[in-house]
Amino acid sequence: MNKAIIWIHGDCLNPGQTALRRHPHTPAIFVWDDDLLRRRRIALKRILFIYECLLDLPVIIRRGQVAREIITFAKEHKTRTVITTGSVSPGFERICRRLREQGLELIITDEEPFVDLPQEPDLRRFSRTWRAIRKALEED
């Protein structure tokens, strides 16, 4: 494939993740979201835990405004393709939107889910979802 970069984020810090496995030797970046750390008043121990995870990964670590740093990193590597792992966080969605607005192409990989359900379960209460999950686990 053409040149690309990998964006690693805090929801997927497995050194064996699909994005890294499928695209070895691809430059990878993690960005500390300074605004989020400040807004949430995140304690040092949480930063330490994540930093220790990052040291297992072949990743450049930077900080600042996440989308801007990814765009800069992509420019440094003369690419417009960003590979990353999907996340349910609305912050992830916002960053992806900004990257696309700046003309970057996103390739979003997914890790194997806990369970594959044929259709979205009833989420009003856990007991209803659990019935669907249990059935899928038993049939798996």
Added chain:
Amino acid sequence: MSRDMRRDFVNRSELIAYLRQEFPEAARNADAVPDARGGRKAAEDKLAEIDVQAYESSRNHLEGAVTHLSPHIRHGVLGMAEVRDNVRNKSSGPQPGKLLQELAWRDYFQRIYTRIGSAIWQDQEPYKTGFAAGDYADELPADISDGETGLACMDAFGKELIETGYLHNHARMWFAGYIVHFRRIKWQAGAHWFLQHLLDGDPASNNLSWQWVASTFSQKPYFFNRENVEKFTNGRYCRSCPLYGKCVFEGSYSDLEHRLFPNKPPAPKPKEKQPGSKKRKKWHQ
């Protein structure tokens, strides 16, 4: 060109010193550094230690065989499928047991988060306590965050949270129940505080569990009495508590319900709980 952060540390102390320098505000918020390590090796060690049978029989006790996997799962160092397979290989029967059900709770919360996004910070339903949301205080009082309530259990939980970034599920439930119902503070204030400190801090599991306790994501509020705390902690806190026998958690569930929720309409079929009897236990990391 942006500046790369360092990766070349001789040891953990050097890394910690570097982070204190780079993130002084985070260090000011809470400077403690726990023994729990991040990284794949630490995660694999925890995975190898899982004892499914011991977990099933003892998980509700503070000294029970809980897994401590949650920070590694929350940050995707361990995949949900990987943990699922590990648990299955160690399980005795074909039926999904309690540990798989715990993982299913995380999956459930993630599905809800996908659907509602930032609304995870809003009440999903009205409180079922007889009070309106406006009756609850917005801010967490300093005596709670400083561990100076005088209640040995709650003060110990607060200190543990700040020092280690971890709390047992049952302690999270008691703490949340205390903050929301005994102190009448909005669940959001407690949820923010937990997310500051918990190594497994995740808005989906954290906030929806707080809402479950508050009753904004459940049929009724979760609360507890002193005997319940004493039973599942082997009396560890009650024995040393200056308020033993006269604390706010003293009494039967029926007494406490009347005291905490005087405006709450009576349930259709009220059931008297025995003091210290097993209450619902549903905090899910």
